[in-house]
Amino acid sequence: MVAGAPVVSRATLPPSSSLPQDGQSIRELAARSMFGLFSSMSQGMFLVDKTGRIVWVNEGYKSFLPRLGVASVDDFVGHMVEEVIPNTQMRQVLETGKPVFLDLLANRAGNFVVSRIPLLDDDGAIIGAIGMVLVDQPETTLQPLIRKFSLLQRELDDARRELAVRRLASLEGVQEGGRRAKYTFASYVGASPAATEVKRQARRAAYSGSTVLLLGETGTGKELLAHAIHATSQRSGGPFVGVNIAAIPDTLLEAELFGVAPGAFTGADKRGRDGKFRLAHGGTLFLDEIGDMPATVQAKLLRALQEGEIEPLGSNQLIPLDLRIVAATSRDLHAMVRSGAFREDLFYRLHVLPIRVPPLRERRSDIPALVDVLAEEIAARGAGGVPEFTADALDLLAGQTWRGNIRELRNVIEQASMRCDGLSVDAQLLSAILREAGVEPSAPVSTASQGLHAGRAQDDDQLLLRPLAEQVAELEQRAIAASLKANKGNKLATARQLGISRATLYERLVNPV
Numbered sequence: 001m002v003a004g005a006p007v008v009s010r011a012t013l014p015p016s017s018s019l020p021q022d023g024q025s026i027r028e029l030a031a032r033s034m035f036g037l038f039s040s041m042s043q044g045m046f047l048v049d050k051t052g053r054i055v056w057v058n059e060g061y062k063s064f065l066p067r068l069g070v071a072s073v074d075d076f077v078g079h080m081v082e083e084v085i086p087n088t089q090m091r092q093v094l095e096t097g098k099p100v101f102l103d104l105l106a107n108r109a110g111n112f113v114v115s116r117i118p119l120l121d122d123d124g125a126i127i128g129a130i131g132m133v134l135v136d137q138p139e140t141t142l143q144p145l146i147r148k149f150s151l152l153q154r155e156l157d158d159a160r161r162e163l164a165v166r167r168l169a170s171l172e173g174v175q176e177g178g179r180r181a182k183y184t185f186a187s188y189v190g191a192s193p194a195a196t197e198v199k200r201q202a203r204r205a206a207y208s209g210s211t212v213l214l215l216g217e218t219g220t221g222k223e224l225l226a227h228a229i230h231a232t233s234q235r236s237g238g239p240f241v242g243v244n245i246a247a248i249p250d251t252l253l254e255a256e257l258f259g260v261a262p263g264a265f266t267g268a269d270k271r272g273r274d275g276k277f278r279l280a281h282g283g284t285l286f287l288d289e290i291g292d293m294p295a296t297v298q299a300k301l302l303r304a305l306q307e308g309e310i311e312p313l314g315s316n317q318l319i320p321l322d323l324r325i326v327a328a329t330s331r332d333l334h335a336m337v338r339s340g341a342f343r344e345d346l347f348y349r350l351h352v353l354p355i356r357v358p359p360l361r362e363r364r365s366d367i368p369a370l371v372d373v374l375a376e377e378i379a380a381r382g383a384g385g386v387p388e389f390t391a392d393a394l395d396l397l398a399g400q401t402w403r404g405n406i407r408e409l410r411n412v413i414e415q416a417s418m419r420c421d422g423l424s425v426d427a428q429l430l431s432a433i434l435r436e437a438g439v440e441p442s443a444p445v446s447t448a449s450q451g452l453h454a455g456r457a458q459d460d461d462q463l464l465l466r467p468l469a470e471q472v473a474e475l476e477q478r479a480i481a482a483s484l485k486a487n488k489g490n491k492l493a494t495a496r497q498l499g500i501s502r503a504t505l506y507e508r509l510v511n512p513v
């Protein structure tokens with residue numbers, strides 16, 4: 001009898017002509033069919049007698065024999081289990097009669113997830129055991145599952161961190177200009193290959209302590225990512241201090257960044273003033289629009305980064321730095337270095353972990369999700385309802401060039417939310433809003449198809465001017481989506497059609513880039 005085989009009482013059985021009527025026969029039948037099922041479903045199975053001698057092996061298990069260094073079935077059957085399967089724990093099962101449903105076995109043949117079940121006679125005495133290989137090489141075959149789990153775990157951690165940040169902010173009454181991160185990676189909406197890739201890179205940067213340089217057009221979410229990097233980093237307990245360099249007059253920038261010593265110069269505050277570097281001590285300093293930094297301040301910043309200390313204006317005291325710099329710019333920093341407008345040595349100090357933040361037109365498939373989130377946010381602030389965007393409205397939004405990226409999209413949604421009749425926004429209203437803003441609407445792009453990507457509108461040539469890996473990843477996702485659809489979700493048929501293994505397909509579905 002197989003230990004754990006179901007014990008079925010006659011009284012609980014439905015009447016059936018195919019089932020035997022006595023409990024003993026039913027148990028035998030159940031044991032037989034379970035044995036057959038395990039034998040065919042597992043990767044391999046064998047039986048030992050009560051002394052631990054192998055008495056039977058199925059076809060599946062025979063394929064492992066060469067990896068175990070066993071030449072033939074005759075060199076396996078008839079031998080003691082530990083002689084032919086190194087590191088097996090089968091002896092314990094025979095001695096204790098306790099099954100081991102799930103265990104990891106590692107030996108010269110590789111790693112296996114195995115199951116060991118004792119065989120008991122009618123009196124409960126051990127008469128042998130079954131050994132089963134459930135998963136061969138789990139480190140590769142279970143990889144997609146492990147990855148998916150760790151991805152979910154990370155997203156959960158992000159969401160928890162965001163909640164904690166918000167709770168803290170509300171407790172402390174911290175407003176917009178507060179010194180805590182306002183966003184985490186959960187705030188960065190988008191599941192397109194381009195969005196997934198930028199989040200992956202930014203997350204990796206968050207875990208390292210190095211300087212990060214965010215490069216991307218205006219409104220693409222560089223500041224949001226800077227907050228998220230801080231919130232996910234080991235410095236998340238410290239302050240997040242942002243400086244928009246473009247917004248501060250050149251004459252004041254040095255004092256703003258490095259601070260002023262007490263009584264430093266005529267007219268200066270007698271008590272002196274801490275600069276942003278000092279305020280960001282222990283945390284992250286976000287230098288937004290770094291490309292707009294004047295040459296004199298570039299030189300001072302370079303010195304601070306090289307020496308790891310700053311000197312406030314009018315002071316001869318050096319203050320050691322303990323912070324991480326995240327810089328961002330929408331300008332072409334490489335070209336600025338070439339033209340001499342930006343110091344090359346400073347560029348290399350900042351260009352440690354460069355991250356390119358994609359424009360919205362490279363991730364059009366994220367537009368419906370962004371519209372949802374932004375419309376909800378806008379409604380929450382204005383206490384109105386959340387408008388429904390019709391399918392043709394979403395298609396129109398997906399077709400636009402969005403030079404101002406998500407900031408521009410937010411603005412259009414905000415106007416549409418205020419102007420829509422009832423709770424529905426259609427393409428006509430959006431076209432009018434775009435025209436009034438001086439933008440001639442581009443042709444719509446269908447958001448209904450899974451294959452929506454950033455390449456259908458007239459400005460598509462732009463999309464070809466991107467890293468090849470990004471484009472290939474996008475195409476791969478479209479092909480997988482189309483094939484899955486054509487095969488009604490059947491993954492085996494999809495993998496066959498695409499000429500890839502099922503493991504590769506799972507891998508691509510879980511980790512698209």
Ligand SMILES: Nc1ncnc2c1ncn2[C@@H]1O[C@H](COP(=O)(O)OP(=O)(O)OP(=O)(O)O)[C@@H](O)[C@H]1O
Nearest residue numbers: 187188189217218219220221222223224330406407
């Ligand atoms: N992926 C995203 N998901 C949700 N909201 C986003 C996303 N990216 C940007 N936003 C929103 O868009 C607006 C602009 O983002 P942000 O200020 O981070 O852009 P930026 O690249 O720093 O722009 P600039 O270069 O002009 O400073 C913000 O309101 C931000 O919350």
